Amino acid sequence: MNLRAAIAAGATVAALCAPASLAARQANAKPGRLVIIGGGLNANNEAVYRTILEARVGSGPFCVIPTAGATPDSAMASPVANFNRYGGPGTAKGVLISVARPETARDPAVVAQLRGCSGFFFVGGVQSRVTAAFRPQGQSTPAYEALMQRWRDGAVVSGSSAGAAIMSDPMIANGTSPIAFTRGVRRLADGATQDPDDTTSAFNVSQGLGLFPTALADQHFLARGRFGRLLVALLDLGTFNLAFGIDENTALVVDGQAVRTVGASGVTIFDARAARRNGRSATGIVMHLMGDGDAFDLTTRSFTPRLGKMPIVLATGDSATVVAPANIFAPWAFLRTLDGWSRSPQTELAFEVNGGQIVVHKSEAFRAVRAPGPGVQNTAAGLGMTGMTIDVRRP
Secondary structure, rough: OOOHHHHOEEEEEEHHHHOOOHHHHHHOOOOOOOOOOOOOOOOOOOOHHHHHHHHOOOOOOEHHHHHOOHHHHHHOHHHHHHHHHHHOOOEEEEOEOOOOEEEOOOOOOHHHHHHOOOOEEEEEOOOOOOOOOOOHOOOOOHHHHHHHHHHHHOEEEEEOOOHHOOOOEEEEEOOOOOOHHHHHEEEEEOOOOOOOOOOOOOOEEEHHHHHHOOEEEEEOOOOOOOOHHHHHHHHHHOOOEEEEEEOOOOOEEEOOOOOEEEEEOEEEEEEEOOOEEOEEEEEEEEEEEEOOEEEOOOOOOOOOOOOOOOOOOOOOOOHHHHHHHOOOOOOOOHHHHHHHHOOOOOEEEEEEOOOEEEEEEEEEEEEEEEEEEEEEEHHHHOOOEEEEEEEEEEO
């Protein structure tokens, strides 16, 4: 088709003259990549930064959104510098939207900036500050609409820590695994801002941004022992049957129905689609652990290890016995336990929790893989595990 015929058929001159990759994206518009980081992103984690930057769409700046920060005005500087380090000078800029100044989410100049962004990064802090600014009392703002439109146009949206929690709707607002296991979920009003110091009295969920409608996401997952609260949220909310717990300095990368892990640690998956429920308890929740480079299909719910990883060989003798820690919710306790269990012939591990129990089982399909060298907390690098189920028995 020549240029004149193409224009007659409805194509724009701008689209026809755009680089082939951009024109193709415009012709086959689909939601952009999500890069959901579990917090603690190291400035030297080049793989995660480049995974974000390579998914930009358009020639506009990459925009850092500091809304979750305690001092948003200053929370932009460090991530802007990091993205400029990998993308080149002038790659990134901050766009100030603050819950303390709610008018910023309706300011035409701010909204125009968002409409020109090639991608987005939400900083860490308190996640409900983001929803209180972008979706106050559950109502949409022009800033929220501009963000969602750019994402639907294909622009990447990323975030770390609080910037990861906001991807789901509802999202986990705050609370610990022991409190969640004992008291269950409390739903905050839409647009409410939780007290960042209230981490021991309740387990709260609230409205998120809804960029990741398929599943619930949690962050600082293995570093802070949060798998208990993610399991409880998955069971009690009834909104999702799939959940991802993303560890620090690690990203869950979502491209349509395909997800993968990039970074230093792992992503834990809980799939409750076929779980059998009994009141507050459930059995048969499928579990996977994805290490760096491992993949998961959201449609088939299947796990694929990264090509080239080595099968983990079972240990013998005393080193093959794994003893359940007294507090499985302690920092890194779950990761260390899984690391040992990956080399053990044991097929079941039971953890006593606040008058209840969590039991992990290996099925006949169990397999574990690793990359060479040590990983975080001296566990196996790139540890990937599949063929497991988990039972939750709550008092």
